[in-house]
Amino acid sequence: MTEVRVPTLGESVTEATVATWFKKPGDKVAQDEMLCELETDKVTVEVPSPAAGTLSEIVAAEGETVGVDALLASISAADDAGPEQPKERSQKENGDRAEAKDEKSDTGGSGAEMDVMVPTLGESVSEATVSTWFKKPGEAFAADEMLCELETDKVSVEVPAPAAGVLTKVLAEEGSTVEAGGKLAIMSTDSDAAPAPAADDKDEAPAASSSGTGKDVEDAPSAKKLMAENDLTDVQGTGKDGRVMKEDVLKAMAAPAASAPAPAAAAPRAPVAAEQAAREERVKMTKLRQTIAKRLKDSQNTAAMLTTYNEVDMSEAMALRKQYKDEFEKKHGVRLGFMSFFTKACCHALKEVPEVNAEIDGTEIVYKNYVNMGIAAGTPQGLVVPVINDADSMSFAEIEKAIGEKGRKARDGKLSMAEMQGGTFTISNGGVYGSLMSSPILNPPQSGILGMHKIQDRPVAINGEVVIRPMMYLALSYDHRIVDGKGAVTFLVRVKEALEDPRRLLMDL
Template sequence: MTTEVRVPTLGESVTEATVATWFKKPGDSVAADEMLCELETDKVTVEVPSPAAGTLGEIVAKEGETVGVDALLATITEGAAAAPKKEAPAAKSAQATSAPAKSGGDEVKVMVPSLGESVTEATVSTWFKKEGDSVAQDEMLCELETDKVSIEVPAPASGTLTKIIAGEGTTVDASAQLAVISGGDAPAAAPKAEQEGAHGEAYQTPAAGNGSRDVEDAPSAKKAMAEAGISRDQVQGSGRDGRVMKEDVAKAVSAGSSAPQPAAPAQAPRAPVAAEDAAREERVKMTRLRQTIARRLKDAQNTAAILTTYNEVDMTEVMALRNEYKDLFEKKHGARLGFMSFFTKACCHALKEVPEVNAEIDGTDIVYKNFVHMGIAAGTPQGLVVPVIRDADQKSFADLEKEIAEKGRRARDGKLSMAEMQGGTFTISNGGVYGSLMSSPILNPPQSGILGMHKIQDRPMVINGEIKIRPMMYLALSYDHRIVDGKGAVTFLVRVKEALEDPRRLLMDL
C-alpha cells in the first residue's frame, strides 16, 4: 500500500513553500510521525512528519523546489520496512538490543500538540511527571507556555515515562518530540546513553553561534547569501542544529554587520544597587505571555496615534433594569445578568453609526468590518488576555452573558485556545472590577478602538435643577487618530452613553 506525503497547511495567507532539507532518502525506513523534510515559507519553517510507517519511495519535490499547499512531496510504501530479510545485520543486532525495552509494550512518542494558527513554538514550563513514573492515558504530563496561552499535554497512552527529551525551560517547535512512554508498567531497559543517541541529539538546543559546519543550510538561504555577497560565517542560523534559513540572511543583511547576530538584544544597564538591597531582591524571568504583552503594548504606542476621549454615564436605569429582571433572567437562561452584555450591546449599536472605530489600517487601505467580533479583556494570574466574542452584534443578551462568563472562566484557568483570542475588531476593558476610577486604555493592535469601563461610584449630579446622588461611571475611549477623527470618537462615546442611560434605545435600535 502506497501513502502520499503532501504539503501541510502553511498558515493564513501562505500559499507556497520551498523544500529546504530532506532528512531521508529513497529506500530509507521511516516510522509514523518521523520527520521527513523541512519546508521554508516567508515567515516560518515547517517540518513534515511521515503519515505512516514504511519505506520512503520516490521523492517528487527535491530540495530547493517551490511547492504549493497540498502538493505531492513523496510516497511511502507501507509495511515494506518490516521485512526482516531486507535488514542489514547491524540493523538486526540493534533491533535485538532494543527488544527488552519494548517487552512491556511499544514506545510511544509524546509530541507537541497543535499550538494554534501562526504559533510556531512554545516553552516547556512544568513537568508534572519525572522519568520512571507510571502514567495513565490522558493524564497530564507537562505544561507548555506560548505567547498567549498555557497548554497541558496529556499522555497519549498508559505506561512508563522513560525519557524526557525537552526539559523545563526548553523552547520547542510545533512538531517537536517532548518525551517517550514505554507501554506497560516497566521502564524501558535500553541504556540511557543509547536512548539519548536515538532521541536526545535530534532535539537538542543548538549551541550558540553558527552551528556545525556539516549542517546543510536551506537552499534559499545559500542563494540569498550569494546574492547579498556575504559569507556563511556572517549569518547566525536559527533552524534545526543551527541551519541557516532565508530569514536569517535577511536579518544579517539588514543589520549591516559582519559579526554574527547576538542571541538576544542588548539590555540597558541597571542603575547601581546597594549590596544590602541586592541581597534582598528576587529575580524572576518574564513569562512568554508577559513578554508578548509588553511587546504588543509598546508596538501599539509606537505605531498608532493613540488619543483618548472621556465621558461619564449615569448607570441608574441599567442597574434598575438589572435588579428587576436578574432573577427571572437567570431562571430562564441559566446565566447571571451582568453589566457586560449591556455595554457590549451599546458598543455594537454605536459601531454601526461610527464604523471607522470598528475598522483597521492595512498599509494605505482602510478595512471596514461589517461585523463585530468583540474582545473582552480578562485578567488572569498569568497576565491580561482578550477572548473574542464572535458576531457579538448578532447575539442576544443571554447568549452574550453565557459566552462572556464561559470564556472568562476558561481564561482564568488557562484553557483558551489561540483561535478564541484572534480576529477581534473592538475591545472592552473593565478596570472597574479592580477599583479603577479612571484610566486611558491602550489599543489592542490592529484594532482602532478600545472602551475602558470603570468603577461605579455614587456622586452628586444636577438633575433638572436639583442635586441628586447617582451611580456614575467614567468611560474612556482610546482610538487610533490616524483613522478615527475626534468627531467620530466623541459621537461613538455619546451613543454608548445614551444607550446605557436609556436601555430602551437598544430594543428599538436607536
C-alpha cells in the same frame, strides 16, 4: 481505490497538522464517517470519509504537517475484490512486528522508540517554554496521559503522550525554550524500557545543532509567499532543520530599520546594599508577561493613540437589570450583568462609527462589517483578551453565556489560540478592581478600546437641581491615524445614550 485528501482549510491557511486518526488500516468505514482530525493555526478540521469501504493505508501519520489537497490515506471500495488485503497486510505486519519483538527479547532489546514532539502552538507562535514535566525518565504512562506543560506568550499548552509506554529521556528540561515541531523527549512503547543514560545528552546536543545546517527542507508556505512578494532570497530560518518561518521573513524585512538611531538603552539598576539585596527575590518573567510588555509598548510606539472621556448615568441600566435579573436567570440559566449592556451599546455605536471597528493594513484601511468583541480579563498569569465572535448578532443571554464561558476558561488557563484571535474591538472593565479613571492601551491591530470604570454615587445637576446618581466614567482610546476626534466623541455619546436609555437599543436609535 478512493483517495482521502486534505480539504480546504480556510482563507490564508495553507497547511495543517494531523492531530488524531480515529481509524486504523483495515478498519471498515462508512461514508461521511470521521477518519481523522487536523489542526491548523486557527481551527480544528474533521476529515470525513468520501466513500464507504476499508481504510487500506494511512499516508500522513499523526503529528505530520500536510498542505491543502495533500494525500492523507486511501480507501478500498466496499465491493472491491480485495478489501481484505489491507487486513492481511496488517496481520503480516503484526507477525513481522511480533517476530521482531521476539528477536529483541532474545537479545535483551526494548520496544520501539518514539519522539515526543512540540505540538502546533498557533498562529504567529513559533516557540514555547517548558513549564512543568509531570513524568520523570523511567516512569510509565498511558496513551493521552499528560507528560508536560508548555507556556507560550499567549496560552499554556498540555502535551499528551502519543502512546502508552515509558519516558526514557527528557531532551528539553523545565525552563528551556523549544520551537514548534521540536523534540521534547524520547519514549519507549515497551513498559520494561529503562531511561537512557544522562551522558547521552552531551552526545546528542551537537547532532541536534548540526541537523539544522542543511537547507534541503521545505520552507513554510507563508514564508515563501512573503519572500517572493518582497524579493528576499537569503533569510535565516529558525524553524525545524533550518526551515524559514513567516516570523523569520518579517524580521528580515524589518532589518533595514536597524540603521535608524537606536532608542536609548534602559538606565542601569541603581546599586543595592548587600543587606537589602539579601531580602530581594528575582523571578524570570513568564512568556505571557514578556509578550504583554512587548505588545503594549509596540502599541504605544506604532499607533497615534489618543483617549477621550465621557460619563454615563447608570440609573436606567441598573433599574432595568434589577427588574428583570431574576426572570432572566430563571429562563436563560445565566446572570444578567452589565457587560452585556456595554457590549450591545458598543455594537450599536460601531455601526454608526465603523472606523472605530477598522484596522490599518499597510496603506489600506480594513473595515469590518461584523463585531468580534474582545473582553479583557485579568488572570493570575496576566491579562488575556478572549474574543466573542459576531457579538453584534447575539442576544443579551447569548452574550452573557459567552462571557461567562470565556471567563472561566481564562481563569483556568484553558483558552485556545483561536478563542483569543480575530478581535475587532475591545472592552476593558477596570471598575471591577475599583478603578475610577484610566486610559486603556490599544490592543493592536485594533483601532479602539473602551475602558469601563467604577460605578460611584456622585452629585450631578439635572434640570437645575443637584441630585445623587450612580455615575461611571468611560474612556475610549483610539488610533488617531484613522479615527478622528469627531468619530471618537460620536461613538462615546452613542454608548452613553444607549446606556442611559436602554430602550434605544430596541428601537435601533
